[in-house]
Amino acid sequence: GAGVSQSPSNKVTEKGKDVELRCDPISGHTALYWYRQSLGQGLEFLIYFQGNSAPDKSGLPSDRFSAERTGGSVSTLTIQRTQQEDSAVYLCASKLGGISSYNEQFFGPGTRLTVL
């Protein structure tokens, strides 16, 4: 079946603009994660959705970052008033929810964001 997809693949924006990054998880996966991969900070957890529960937003670096997940499927990560330090690859992952013997997260190809 189809894997995790993300769009756009690459995004170039100007400082101060808002951007939206999209993630389509694997069908049937109830858990969805966003991570950020940057040269200076490595791979960082941003936010986690599980079913209808309140999301775990503990990794969001500032209030300029927000995410939502509609209908328990597609998720959008929004960055407002982008800064140059937001430049990074944003990775999305999904996982079967509940007790899983493997606990494996499946990753999308990422969106490379460049803020000029």
Added chain:
Amino acid sequence: AQTVTQSQPEMSVQEAETVTLSCTYDTSESDYYLFWYKQPPSRQMILVIRQEAYKQQNATENRFSVNFQKAAKSFSLKISDSQLGDAAMYFCAYTSAAGNKLTFGGGTRVLVKP
């Protein structure tokens, strides 16, 4: 907080030879999962191998195997019979049994020489 450390920024191996990547982690939990992910230039993170902390037996997947030392909090990856396609960044990752998030190490770049 859990931390994952990969002390080798880069490793080079001759084709068909063996290379071992180091990973140590810190946690106060007793039940957790450990993973090695491969990230080629395409950016796609690919799961290489996983280990459940409650299992004493080391995981193996074809040419990939781990040496899991729970008491020492060490989780190394051995790549045997290295192939050109193994060249990539390798990340060690930890998640608690609840699996709320992955904590990654800084990565090790593997270069394979023909």
